[in-house]
Amino acid sequence: MAKKEKLSVEPYKGVRDFYPEDQAFLNYILATMREVVERFGYAEYHASILEPAELYKGKGVENEEIINDQSYTFLDRGGREVTLRPEMTPTVARMVAGKRRELGFPLRLYSIPNVFRYERPQRGRLREHWQLNVDLFGSNAAAADAEVIAVAYSVMIAFGAKESDFTIKLGSRNFTDSLITKIGLDGAQAAKFRRLLDQRGKIPENKFMEDLATLGVALEMLSPEKPPKDVAEVLSILTDEMGIGNAVFDPGVIRGFNYYTGVVFEVFDTHPDNSRAMFGGGRYENLTALFDEEQVPGVGFGMGDVTIRDFLAVRGLVPPYTPRTRVYLAAASATSVSAALALAGELRAEGIAVAVDFGEKKLGDQIKAAAKHKIPYVIVVGPDEIAKGTYVARNLETGGEAVLTKEALSEFFLNL
Numbered sequence: 179m180a181k182k183e184k185l186s187v188e189p190y191k192g193v194r195d196f197y198p199e200d201q202a203f204l205n206y207i208l209a210t211m212r213e214v215v216e217r218f219g220y221a222e223y224h225a226s227i228l229e230p231a232e233l234y235k236g237k238g239v240e241n242e243e244i245i246n247d248q249s250y251t252f253l254d255r256g257g258r259e260v261t262l263r264p265e266m267t268p269t270v271a272r273m274v275a276g277k278r279r280e281l282g283f284p285l286r287l288y289s290i291p292n293v294f295r296y297e298r299p300q301r302g303r304l305r306e307h308w309q310l311n312v313d314l315f316g317s318n319a320a321a322a323d324a325e326v327i328a329v330a331y332s333v334m335i336a337f338g339a340k341e342s343d344f345t346i347k348l349g350s351r352n353f354t355d356s357l358i359t360k361i362g363l364d365g366a367q368a369a370k371f372r373r374l375l376d377q378r379g380k381i382p383e384n385k386f387m388e389d390l391a392t393l394g395v396a397l398e399m400l401s402p403e404k405p406p407k408d409v410a411e412v413l414s415i416l417t418d419e420m421g422i423g424n425a426v427f428d429p430g431v432i433r434g435f436n437y438y439t440g441v442v443f444e445v446f447d448t449h450p451d452n453s454r455a456m457f458g459g460g461r462y463e464n465l466t467a468l469f470d471e472e473q474v475p476g477v478g479f480g481m482g483d484v485t486i487r488d489f490l491a492v493r494g495l496v497p498p499y500t501p502r503t504r505v506y507l508a509a510a511s512a513t514s515v516s517a518a519l520a521l522a523g524e525l526r527a528e529g530i531a532v533a534v535d536f537g538e539k540k541l542g543d544q545i546k547a548a549a550k551h552k553i554p555y556v557i558v559v560g561p562d563e564i565a566k567g568t569y570v571a572r573n574l575e576t577g578g579e580a581v582l583t584k585e586a587l588s589e590f591f592l593n594l
């Protein structure tokens with residue numbers, strides 16, 4: 179009989195499986211983000227992965243590349259066009275517009291959604307990622323821009339980064355727009371110019387210079403001596419009041435989305451093996467106007483888990499994996515299993531995470547399984563232990579042993 183073709187164990191192209199160690203690392207990333215943004219007074223919100231496709235096609239939200247080439251859009255059974263969200267900003271703008279009268283402003287919101295983009299998978303780019311979104315609505319103050327940038331900075335510091343590990347580059351849509359007016363570029367040329375600025379560093383520098391020349395823009399015009407007023411204001415708050423030493427003006431920072439209207443920023447990794455934009459954001463004044471008569475200004479950023487992983491990996495900042503399970507109960511023989519189950523129940527009632535072996539394999543193999551799971555301790559439950567009421571907790575990494583009465587066990591594991 180012909181052997182039946184097996185299904186692939188690989189996940190869909192560009193997305194990831196999270197085995198327990200990967201999931202623990204992701205959880206660490208999400209918990210670190212959460213802790214920092216909540217310290218700044220941001221409240222969590224959530225929404226569905228599914229959005230009507232028109233949300234991204236609407237005027238203002240439109241980002242040609244993301245919508246035409248990178249969206250996962252399909253027809254549902256009712257013939258409606260649905261998109262797996264490629265970003266969170268249109269969603270949060272919709273939610274803010276939807277309850278504008280009930281919500282208090284300034285409004286500080288955060289979420290860590292899973293987002294989807296049909297991109298060519300490469301280092302730092304996948305088709306699915308988790309993205310921290312931090313957004314502040316209802317303020318025009320430069321201090322609001324500075325605050326979200328300070329949140330981004332503090333997230334980096336919480337991951338163990340030093341100031342020299344990253345640079346926060348601030349650009350200005352106002353500056354680019356005034357340049358466009360000054361040079362006299364028409365609509366199509368202006369779009370080309372913005373795209374070109376956004377691509378600088380991603381395309382060869384001579385190609386950049388060539389395209390710049392074609393548009394009739396001199397390189398000097400891109401590097402004014404002083405930052406424009408909006409950037410200067412934010413920079414001075416960051417530097418003088420918040421003590422942030424790695425924020426600079428960079429007229430080349432422009433960002434891909436059309437909805438940005440003011441100061442925009444990107445955080446760059448300074449490591450030579452990883453020198454790229456890690457994440458970014460900016461001010462957008464008009465997005466809620468898509469849904470509502472009155473517009474609420476917003477400023478925020480999105481930070482993905484993929485680029486921060488690379489950042490942590492090249493610096494040895496990835497925390498070691500330890501599972502939540504503290505102890506594995508191995509059964510010396512099939513007859514000890516019920517005693518092991520009972521002991522596990524008692525320990526769990528005390529709040530200790532315990533896994534139990536069902537005694538189907540030799541003791542050595544049971545212990546090997548515990549070691550593969552990286553569970554720190556094993557206790558062998560056998561007739562002797564049951565009779566005496568004392569147990570030996572063996573540390574699988576060091577080989578060290580602690581002899582404990584049943585009563586002392588929970589205390590021991592709770593204090594690990």
Ligand code: HAM
Pocket residue numbers: 264265266267295297302303304305306307309311312313455456457458459460477478479480481482483484485
């Ligand atoms: P974005 O720059 O498109 O901005 O994405 C934000 C961050 O998400 C990126 O800098 C990167 O860390 C991560 N990211 C984006 N695409 C991918 C991908 N294909 N694979 C891995 N990571 C990725 C936005 O999405 C804006 N909505 C952010 C924002 C929020 N602006 C204001 N508020």
